[in-house]
Amino acid sequence: MTDFDAIVVGSGMSGGWAAKELTEQGLKVLVLERGPEIRPERDYVDQLPPWQQKNLDRISQEEIEQHYYRQYPGVAYAVKESNKHFWVKDDEHPYETAPDTRYDWLRGYHTGGRSIMWSRQSYRMGPQDFTANKEDGIAIDWPVRYDEIAPWYDYVEQFAGIAGNRDGLSQLPDGQFQPGFELTCAEREFKARVEQAFPGRNVIQARVAHLTAATQEQRDLGRSNCQLRNRCHFGCVYRAYFSSLHATLPAAERTGNLTMMHNAIVQSLEYDETSNRVTGVRVIDAVSNEHSTIRARLVFLNASAIASAMILLQSRSEAFPNGLANRSDQVGRNLMDHVSGASASGLIHGFENRSVYGRRPGGIYIPRYANITERDKPYKRGFGYQGGATPLGNAGGNMAGIGRAFKEAHSAPGPWRVNIGAFGEQLPNPDNRVTLHPTKTDKWGNPQALFDVSYGENEHVMLEEARKDAVAMLEAAGCTDIVSNPVNLTAPGNRIHEMGSCRMGSDPDSSVLNNYCQTHDVPNLFITDGSFMTSAACQNPSLTYMAFTARAARHALNLLHDNQL
């Protein structure tokens, strides 16, 4: 006898999708969220005007030293006094790193997980990304090709709402877009000059998960169009950007089939050797410390690439002494992120009597060209750039002058600056892994994560080239005052794109998941967070998690109907 048809572990970007798809097809679904509940009307702070923010919205320095010593340095642009409750306190959620390595594990535990705080860039992977490992002879081949996932991208884009332009680029396929945020006049100029100087490169609008022409389906969920406030890291009372809290969880809720449980930390999965099935989930109440086991016919792990792997590693049995569904020994390995640290900025001229109105949520994107339209690179794969060209605006006091001129300069648009920064692909490497710390535990008695992740030669060479390319493009665009600091690779984890810890593949001996994100070893166990990624590509990955989750849920439902689970 089971308590639910399905349990979804995690309510974030992918867990919300699993909950939506499974409940809409009639399953009774329990979503376990390890953190407390977020209620927008109570917990969002996006409507605070500057004069109601405390201390210039800076977290006090003592509090950073005490509670946010990893979160704040990792993501200072988004962790503020008013929204610090969206981020974990490091002293309450410790982890370890191998000697001479650093790992930035940046996260929030609450309803919607990091879909509350993400930066909303939404790109499809292209056909080349699914064949890259095979062609390069690196790691293992993806068991899925672009054409198989394309209809699922269509499906999730229509529901989520992605603003973008149809650019007709084969490596960055177009999707079901709502109207995009048009390029600024300086960006149009930058685009024209770059594309003329480098025929294989394109400058396009960022594609972002914001509503600009909300559909009836989206309005029915209480969502409305983006109001151009750029307060997204503080929540959004308009529910204009996609998050589990704005979209998928409300959709699941209205079916009447959803049960949400907060403060529910999953310790491990219960496994029955006779049937070779997961039978339940062992849960610790984060507040009362009570332990319980909840049973279901189907389990989706959506706890993040790190936490899902750790849950498997903690689920040991005679049949799986190295962790559940880990006969391949690949659980926790091949942990990837994207790598940044190469950028350039410069002034672009001719727009001194122009400004912009509104604060848009994304700027420009330069899709990957390396090893696609341009060959003979001294590295494999490639990178995309994110950036923008906007008036410099308020310098925050860091400029010469006093008196009226200084005061008024802060309200003038000022010169326009272009900036672009690379997001590069990290190659999969089985030695880059998360394991359970042999002795250290957290306050609930669960093993702490132990990270051992380093970048390889390819990432270092690639980012050096990305910096040179960035400068060359700014020069071609006629920029002056170009600033490009020496390459300083972001720490692994810093881009908050955790991927690859339970990779998919055709061979159960070398992969954890099959082509539907179903574990090879245990048929009723699916993992559809970033764990499944066989390679990282260089695009921001959330949209891909959504598409694979929706597809996996449909597959699981089909198997359930056929009594194969």
Added chain:
Amino acid sequence: MTTRREVLQGLIVSVGGASLLSACGGTANITPSTRNELRFYSPEEFAFIDRISDLIIPSTETPGASDVNVAGYVDALMSEWANTSTQRRFRMELAEMRRLLGEDFLGLTVDEASQRLAEFDAAAFDRRPPRYGGYRSLKQLITQAYFASEAGALQEQGWVAVPGRWDPCVEV
């Protein structure tokens, strides 16, 4: 293309909205110190910060730094945001700044003080790397505190709470 007139009309509507919002939002989360109830600086230090803040951002058609008690905001920042090493550094650098600007600085006329500070400010920014880091840090806090005030954000900067639309190219 939107004209400046239309932008300003947009501002007026949105500013009204923002004021309404603040009226409903209750009291500010930061309470700037008052001259009589300082939490960090001495009365002499406070008077100095008040003076230079108002020279940097004077009253024009819109209120200046003194009008919105920027010095009180900076005092609150030192007491609530800064840790002890930051506090120590700011205090030390402030003493140095007062020494460099002269014992008589507070007694000067506005024009005299303005001229002396302008020279000091120019010296702080005219080199690579710039010098007088303590002054530049304080100047940034003063400026940010000013533009975080209701008058600085709304009246001087034309900050709009809810722009509602994106215009990528506006004539100004």
